[in-house]
Amino acid sequence: MNKGSALLLFLVLVVFFSSASAQLKSPQDNAFQADVENVILDYPNSFQHYIGNEIVNNPQSTDYASLLKIRGAEECTITKYPSKKRNRYSYQAVMITTDDFEKAKETFDTYYNRLNKVNFRFANQSYNLTGTYGEPTEEKKFTSTVFSVSPTEEGVKQLKVELSMEYVVTEWKVKLLVYEKEREDDEQGEIKDN
Numbered sequence: 001m002n003k004g005s006a007l008l009l010f011l012v013l014v015v016f017f018s019s020a021s022a023q024l025k026s027p028q029d030n031a032f033q034a035d036v037e038n039v040i041l042d043y044p045n046s047f048q049h050y051i052g053n054e055i056v057n058n059p060q061s062t063d064y065a066s067l068l069k070i071r072g073a074e075e076c077t078i079t080k081y082p083s084k085k086r087n088r089y090s091y092q093a094v095m096i097t098t099d100d101f102e103k104a105k106e107t108f109d110t111y112y113n114r115l116n117k118v119n120f121r122f123a124n125q126s127y128n129l130t131g132t133y134g135e136p137t138e139e140k141k142f143t144s145t146v147f148s149v150s151p152t153e154e155g156v157k158q159l160k161v162e163l164s165m166e167y168v169v170t171e172w173k174v175k176l177l178v179y180e181k182e183r184e185d186d187e188q189g190e191i192k193d194n
Contacts (some may be wrong), residue, residue, distance in 0.1 A: 029114055035070040036161070038121040039091050039178050041067075043159055045185075046089040047078045065069060066091065070176065090179035097173050104172035105136045108165045111176065115147055122156060129161055140156070141167040
């Protein structure tokens with residue numbers, strides 16, 4: 001075998017193994033990202049395309065089953081917060097519930113990395129999610145990363161995607177939330193004249 005044939009065989013094997021490796025990871029990542037994209041794209045419609053049966057009706061909110069279940073999630077719900085001005089809605093997916101901190105942290109890290117790869121088209125503009133990683137620790141009992149939409153434009157500037165890890169009673173829960181943030185913490189609300 002001459003040097004040219006050996007080099008060509010080597011390159012073919014490298015391409016084959018690298019594409020096989022990418023294909024092993026890709027379908028799961030792509031399915032999750034497609035589901036998140038579908039939730040985000042229905043955000044302007046207050047998730048109306050995915051509201052299922054009513055689960056719980058509280059004085060301040062109503063929970064509904066979601067017709068779109070993010071692949072890998074244990075449960076998905078949509079919550080309605082009634083208001084005189086305009087009802088608000090949020091989407092929540094419980095990705096894992098476990099008593100094992102390390103397993104919960106690994107799940108949090110996996111979904112953080114996947115969310116950083118989510119991009120979507122909305123109103124003929126391409127967007128992606130950006131968020132600063134927050135390191136989960138057993139001592140904190142709560143960690144959250146809020147992803148913003150980039151570039152920031154009027155139609156999506158209040159959209160937030162949040163990944164949280166929280167210790168509740170005896171278990172760790174990793175959740176994905178999609179919601180509208182009314183205003184920044186340092187913004188003042190309306191002042192009403194009496």
